Amino acid sequence: MHAVAITLGIVGTAVLGLLFQWIDRVVTARIQWRKGPPIYQPFADLVKLLGKETVVSERASLGLFLLAPVFGVIGVLVAATILWSAAIDPAHSFVGDLIVVVYFLTFPSLVLILGGSASGSPYGAVGAAREMKLVIGYELPFILALVPPILKADLSLKFSAILRAQSDGVTLASVGGFLAFLCVLAAVQAKLGVVPFDQAEAETELTGGAILEYSGPALAMIRLMRGMLLFVLPLFVITVFWGGVHLSGWGWLTTPLKFLVLLVVIVLMRNTAPRLRIDQAVRFFWFIVAPVAVIAAFLSIGSLGLS
Amino acid sequence: MAEDLEAVVQRVKELAGDLPLECDRPRPNRLYFNVAKQNARELGRVLFEDFGARFATATGSDVGEELEVVYHFAYDAVGLVVNMRVRTPKGDPVLPSVTPVVPAAEWIEREMNDLVGIVFDGHPDPRRLILSDDWPEGVHPLRREDRDGA
């Protein structure tokens, strides 16, 4: 039973990830007055990449270079499994699963750092260095911004408690919760590696940066990981801040709407903001997002008394 | 336009002092100063520093028995290009470089060296510029006899 559920979860995450990638490309195209690709496009990209040859530079560290994408996919899948089980069966969650999800969600950035450094190319090295700086920038405010939901759940890290605590009002309905939600949105934008925080890839400067040297199935894994992340991160945000996934009654309408709102916000930010310089990005996270997260945490202490 | 041209000719002749200059005005808005090669660098300096024209580019060509270089200085105040023409016989393809006084001429002189075979005496960095590394020495594609390449 569990094996079937987990397989369905993996396939479901992949399919929804590809669908979200398509929505991203179509919304971007429409903003640019274009038509955009057909719905099967991300799937076609994946199939094509799986059929190509993997060219590896002589100077690359072969093992790390090829293993890095696998780590990333595993990380996203584990996070997805935990979030799916929290969504489908909130009663069964083990202690500390918020921390576990946050931990596994750092794997995709590691892919860029390790893969970029192992690629043997100066572009990869610069991309990896930038991603390291970016991670130092956003991880702290990201974790700080998770304090309000934890406070609201009476200092419990279990998803079941977080979801139960939101039954009387979602986390983002309070001032502190909403501020924390905004901080998490900024961190999500950076985790996804989209403009204004795509310094590691930087199309026009580093021509691909950390993922430049990847080709064939390795590149397919990275794109799949990105697609799944585009689904898993909104799922995480909805679970912790927006009352979670409800697949019953009105939930069948409101849940896809929540996903759509988050996705459209991410895509709009992507298409309207310029790419920040890496020092501007780190300063943004340390001196603007982090203080806001701290203020949000203080404002949420009030909710500790209620339960 | 004609008054501007005459005014420019007067001014340059004034600034050049004793330098022997020949002035050529084939059309109302074309101005050439023909100068002997030993005076080329000095006239270049006069046009660039004293007169205040902007160095645009230079043209090197093979005109039969001689090799000719025309330096184009843009005088933006009236919108006129003041040209400085220098010639040298093909048997002695050496001209003084104006790069020491007009630094922007460095690369165009290297290119003329590659393609027309003019040697610029006094050039700070006379390396090959645009011909590929495996191109044979001594073959200059823009000379009439080397038209078909290597």
Next chain:
Amino acid sequence: MAVLDKLKLWGLKKSPWVYHVNTGACNNCDIEILELLTPRFDVERLGVLLAPSPRHADALLVTGICTRQARPRLQEIYRQTSQPCLVVCIGACACTGGIFHDAWHFAGPVDEAVREVDPDAKIIYIPGCPPKPEALIAGIAKALGDL
């Protein structure tokens, strides 16, 4: 396995990522290629994306006459491109050398340079000086259809 091969081919046809190589062009063809990405022609509908590196590319859009200096570099880029890949010669210069065929810096048309590295290279030709974006789209669509 026939099914896998068919799937591979389907993927290649529906998602051709292009990498642009200028081997000594006057830039006219390059501008026409750029126009394909603009809203008026929008080749993303066909799945075409501009790849940042030959490693990500399925098609090399080659413009220019392949000068003596560009020739070894074009061959190196072809070697670095992950197979299977298509070489698209865009413009009269890339197809045959155009008006520069007898010029001193001409080092063989693009297809000869590529065939030196890989005799079985798949090369398609889109003539024009420069070819209109409509011609480019028609050429690419026809080539993908014939794959």
